[in-house]
Amino acid sequence: MNARTTILQAIRQNKPEAKERPSFPQEPTGSRTDLLSTFCSQLLTVGAEWVHEEEMGDWSVFLSNYYKNAHRIVTTVPAIQAAGIDMLHETNEAHDLWDIDVAIVEGTLGVAENGAIWLPEDPLPHRVLPFITQHLIIRLHRKNLVANMHQAYENLSYEGLGFGLFVAGPSKTADIEQSLVKGAQGARTALVVLYI
Amino acid sequence: MSQHAKKAETFIANEARTDWHDASLWMVREKRDRASKSITEWEALRQMGSDIKDHVLANLDTYLVQFEENALQNGVQVHWAADAAEHNAIVQSILDKHQARRVVKSKSMLTEECHLNQHLEKNNIEVIDTDLGERIIQLLDEPPSHIVMPAIHLKKQEIGDLFHEKLGTEAGASDPQYLTEAARQHLRQKFQACDAAITGVNFAVAETGGVVVCTNEGNADMGVHLAPVQIHCMGIEKIIPRWQDLGVFTRLLARSATGQPITVFTSHYHRPEPGKAMHIILVDNGRSKQLGREKFRNSLKCIRCGACMNTCPIYRRSGGHSYGYTVPGPIGSILTPGIDLKKYSDLPFASTLCGSCSDVCPVKINIHEQLYWWRQEIAKENALPAAKRWSMRLAGWTLAKPSRYDRMGKLARWALRILPRFITYNQMNTWGKGRELPEIPKQSFKEWYTKNKS
Numbered sequence: 001m002n003a004r005t006t007i008l009q010a011i012r013q014n015k016p017e018a019k020e021r022p023s024f025p026q027e028p029t030g031s032r033t034d035l036l037s038t039f040c041s042q043l044l045t046v047g048a049e050w051v052h053e054e055e056m057g058d059w060s061v062f063l064s065n066y067y068k069n070a071h072r073i074v075t076t077v078p079a080i081q082a083a084g085i086d087m088l089h090e091t092n093e094a095h096d097l098w099d100i101d102v103a104i105v106e107g108t109l110g111v112a113e114n115g116a117i118w119l120p121e122d123p124l125p126h127r128v129l130p131f132i133t134q135h136l137i138i139r140l141h142r143k144n145l146v147a148n149m150h151q152a153y154e155n156l157s158y159e160g161l162g163f164g165l166f167v168a169g170p171s172k173t174a175d176i177e178q179s180l181v182k183g184a185q186g187a188r189t190a191l192v193v194l195y196i
Numbered sequence: 197m198s199q200h201a202k203k204a205e206t207f208i209a210n211e212a213r214t215d216w217h218d219a220s221l222w223m224v225r226e227k228r229d230r231a232s233k234s235i236t237e238w239e240a241l242r243q244m245g246s247d248i249k250d251h252v253l254a255n256l257d258t259y260l261v262q263f264e265e266n267a268l269q270n271g272v273q274v275h276w277a278a279d280a281a282e283h284n285a286i287v288q289s290i291l292d293k294h295q296a297r298r299v300v301k302s303k304s305m306l307t308e309e310c311h312l313n314q315h316l317e318k319n320n321i322e323v324i325d326t327d328l329g330e331r332i333i334q335l336l337d338e339p340p341s342h343i344v345m346p347a348i349h350l351k352k353q354e355i356g357d358l359f360h361e362k363l364g365t366e367a368g369a370s371d372p373q374y375l376t377e378a379a380r381q382h383l384r385q386k387f388q389a390c391d392a393a394i395t396g397v398n399f400a401v402a403e404t405g406g407v408v409v410c411t412n413e414g415n416a417d418m419g420v421h422l423a424p425v426q427i428h429c430m431g432i433e434k435i436i437p438r439w440q441d442l443g444v445f446t447r448l449l450a451r452s453a454t455g456q457p458i459t460v461f462t463s464h465y466h467r468p469e470p471g472k473a474m475h476i477i478l479v480d481n482g483r484s485k486q487l488g489r490e491k492f493r494n495s496l497k498c499i500r501c502g503a504c505m506n507t508c509p510i511y512r513r514s515g516g517h518s519y520g521y522t523v524p525g526p527i528g529s530i531l532t533p534g535i536d537l538k539k540y541s542d543l544p545f546a547s548t549l550c551g552s553c554s555d556v557c558p559v560k561i562n563i564h565e566q567l568y569w570w571r572q573e574i575a576k577e578n579a580l581p582a583a584k585r586w587s588m589r590l591a592g593w594t595l596a597k598p599s600r601y602d603r604m605g606k607l608a609r610w611a612l613r614i615l616p617r618f619i620t621y622n623q624m625n626t627w628g629k630g631r632e633l634p635e636i637p638k639q640s641f642k643e644w645y646t647k648n649k650s
Contacts, residue, residue, distance in 0.1 A: 004276040007432065007480045011257040014488030019254045021437065022247040042457060094422050098388065113235075113447075114457030127469060128421035131414045131461075149458070150443035158404045158439050158466065163421075166446075166462040171414040174454070175329035175345060177352045178220055179372035184328055185383055186414025186461070 035112045035145040036194075042115035043192055046169030047182055053139070053195035060084055063102065066191075067135060070101035076123050077106045077139055088125045097126060103133035107140040107167075107192075109155060113148045116168040117192065118156060127163050136170070136187035142196045198542030198581060201626070204514035213351075218512040220348060225506040227455025228556065234457075235447070245448050246560035248441050249497035252433075253487060259402040259435045260478065266405025267476055270467045275477045280310035283479045287312060287394065287427060290475050291321060294425045296391035300383075302409070302416035303327045304396025305343055305500055306429050306479060308522040312394075323394075324386045326415040328379050335362045341516030343523055344453050344502035349515050383415070393419030397430035398499070399445055400476070403438045406466035407476060410449060410459040417463050425473040428465065432478050433496040445499060448558040452501040486534045491569050495530045497559040504553035504563055510546050519543060526553035530566040533574065541579040544570035583624050605640050612636045 043050045056062045060082040063073055074088040081087065085104070091097070105124065107117035117138050119130055130136055146152050156164070171186030182188055208214045232238045252259060264274045277283035283306075291299065299316065301307065301323055313323045313334075325334045329346035333339065335358055340346030347355070356370035365378045395416045399408040407428050409416045420426045436445065450456040468474035487493050505511045505525030516524035521532050521540065526547065532540035544567045553563040574580060575588065594604045612620060613636050621628040639647075 002276070003278040003282055003480070006278050007276055007478070007484055008257050008260065010480070010484035011260070011432075011487060014484055014493075015256055016250075016254050016487075016490070016493060019247070019251045021251045022244055045457065046460070095388070111458075116458050116462065126421070128418065131417045131421070148443070149446045150440070153440050153443045158401075158406065158464075161404075161406070161464065162467040162469070164464045164466075165417070166458065168456075168458050168460050168462075170460070171412070172460060173328045173376060173413050175327070175332065175347055176355055176372040176375055177350075178223065178345075178348075179352075181373050181376040183380065184376060184413035184415070185326065185380060185387075185418050 035147060036142060038112040038147075039110050039115060039145055042112065043169070046115045047172060047180075048115060048169040048190040048192055050192040050194060053193050056193065058082070067102050070135070072100050073102040073104070074100055074133075075104040076125055076129070077104055080104055080139070088129070090125045094126060094128055094132070097129060097132045100129075100133045102135045102137060103129050103187075104137040104139060105130060107138045108144060109152060110140050110145045110192075111147075111149060111152045111166070112145055114168055116149075116152075116166040118152065119165045119167060121161070121163040130165065130167060131171070131186040133187055135189045135191070136167070137191045137193060138167070139193045139195060142194050198545065199520055200514065200518050200542045200546040203518035203520070204510075204546075207515040207518055208513060214513055216351075217349060217515060221506045221512045224345075224454060225503070225556070228452055228503055228506065229455075231451035231455040231457065235451070241444060241447055242558055242560055244444050245499075245558055246497065248436060248444060249559050250494070252435055252437065253493060253496060255437075256432065256435065256487065259437060260432060262402040263400055263405055263435055264478075266403070268405070270405045271474070272405065272468065273473065273475045275475060277477055277479045277481070279481050280479075283310045283429065283477055283481065284312050284315040286477055287429070288316065288319060288321075290425065290427055291316070291392055294392060294473065296423075296425060297321055298386070298390050299323045299392045299394055300326050300386055300390040300415075300419035300423065301394040302396065302411060302419060303330055303346075304394065304429055305522055306396055306431050306481075307394065308340065309481065310429075310479070312429075324383070324390075326383050326386070326419060327411070327413060328376060328415075331379060331383065332358065335359075339517070339522065341524065342502060342505055343500050349517065383418075387418045387422050390419060390423045392425045392427065393423035394427045394429060395420060397428050397434050397476075398449065399436050399442060400430055400434050401437075401439055401442065402435055404466060406464055408442060408446075409463050409465065410446070410461065411463075412454075412456075412460045414461050417461060420463075420465065421469075424471075425475070426465070426468065427475045427477065429477045429479065432480055432483050433498075449499055449501055452499075452503040452556065452558040482535050486531075489534060492530060492534060492566055494561055495527065495534075495563075495566060497561055498527050498531075499559060501558055503556040503558065507552045507556050509548060509550065509552070514546070519546070526563045526567065527561070530561075530563055530570060533570045537574060537577055538579050541574045541577075542581075544568075544574065545584075583626070602640070602642070609636055609638070609640070 109118040170182045170190040171184045173184035332347040341349040352370040359365040397407045398410045450459045511525040529543035551564040
């Protein structure tokens with residue numbers, strides 16, 4: 001008998017009485033302003049920073065001011081095309097990505113309760129991009145906010161999904177004596193640019 | 197003396213260090229409290245997590261089959277392993293097929309349970325644990341002492357010395373920022389050269405056929421997306437029914453584990469990248485058997501957050517290694533007797549039964565009750581150490597009759613007054629280690645009450 005049959009048989013023999021699948025609670029969604037201010041304060045909690053696009057000025061000036069030592073800045077967002085930023089198209093060659101200092105990607109949904117942002121696979125030229133880059137910038141439309149994870153999953157579809165990611169802040173660790181260090185294996189910083 | 201008590205004795209020999217360990221974990225427990233209290237519906241959320249998991253256990257076969265069907269449709273290869281040996285052989289065969297010799301691995305308690313690393317190393321495969329804490333203990337050749345914070349028992353100076361020896365960091369350097377940066381550089385080289393990536397699984401969704409992995413470091417994704425083949429190893433109890441259920445568990449997991457509102461990365465792997473391969477291994481290894489134990493089956497609801505460890509007064513003061521199993525602490529102590537009752541018979545006793553573990557458990561496992569029930573199973577199986585077996589029998593005999601209890605009380609009050617100390621505090625009296633009896637009263641409360649009630 002193969003493992004599959006053995007395991008399924010053992011489960012059928014041993015499993016408890018059927019139990020109802022619970023339904024989900026309905027919760028108040030909160031007003032837009034509440035969502036935005038909660039989202040922004042949660043971004044700080046998770047170690048990210050944020051800025052409103054209309055207040056940051058010209059992208060290339062902003063980038064050269066804030067990422068002074070960056071040699072390679074790439075974007076996957078067609079809306080951001082500025083001097084010194086490369087548009088990154090689909091690539092299967094991950095080793096093209098090791099020297100990226102800053103990557104700008106578009107998020108499709110932000111979650112107010114925890115500062116997490118959904119990055120779908122489609123606009124990414126390579127799945128590893130948000131991790132391999134030294135610094136991550138996520139652009140997010142201010143209207144694409146939900147209150148919590150229940151609403152987030154309700155709004156997202158898994159149809160056709162190959163890979164998808166919630167990211168909440170920069171890569172971090174506290175594995176050495178519980179001291180928080182940003183930049184463990186993935187991006188060292190995370191900046192969220194909110195636009196309208 | 198039991199194994200746990202013996203090993204704990206070594207651990208607490210250094211009092212300052214025990215206090216430090218205790219305080220580190222209590223700090224995490226306090227973070228968990230703050231995070232959970234920030235959500236008004238927290239208790240309802242726990243109930244929902246618990247209900248979903250109960251529902252899963254009652255339909256585990258159906259959901260596993262549904263999961264397999266959907267995963268296959270997504271182009272994922274699904275394997276079933278009845279035990280650890282079978283799991284390791286499957287991993288090995290996948291690696292062989294892809295001629296993979298350099299493997300990067302992110303945290304997986306299941307592969308620890310199956311001793312996968314040792315198996316692969318024996319077959320000349322390099323396995324690099326890529327979570328910082330796991331890498332530290334791998335370099336030290338130690339097992340993890342905590343399921344979420346594997347190196348919580350180590351001081352930064354010890355890690356500094358280790359990195360100096362193994363990674364060439366400056367001698368005496370112990371700044372966590374500096375050491376983490378050194379590990380980052382070291383691990384990025386390993387990611388660059390890897391042939392395969394192995395991860396554990398936090399949640400596997402029957403409805404989608406996809407698996408979800410949560411990390412803070414991003415190490416799982418660095419490996420998975422860079423390697424030509426990705427392997428996800430999971431216990432069969434990791435199944436949840438729907439995509440929507442992820443909302444419940446992603447809210448519970450990180451808040452319970454570290455007090456974060458969510459882990460930094462919550463990755464959903466559904467399909468392999470074109471030209472790459474994705475495998476999922478479903479492992480039983482005793483879980484279907486545990487499902488048949490009515491009193492103990494809901495230990496399978498565990499989502500491995502580690503909250504029960506952080507809150508446990510015994511765990512905090514005895515360290516994870518004293519339990520002698522991959523999953524230590526309260527949850528480990530109710531999982532292990534089901535695996536080997538004789539070998540782990542001391543673990544359900546490594547508890548004060550205070551119930552704090554059950555209070556913080558995000559899926560409401562009645563851990564402290566199960567600890568108590570396992571004690572009874574262990575006594576029934578005659579697996580108690582002799583001193584405990586005889587003292588329990590004597591206590592049972594004494595407490596069975598009020599008159600006997602009165603007589604034995606009188607005898608004890610007399611004996612404890614006149615016997616020399618070396619007899620009262622003999623080696624059999626493990627209670628008397630580090631504890632002093634109170635002054636022996638002349639009469640029992642009952643005698644005093646009868647005399648004074650008018």
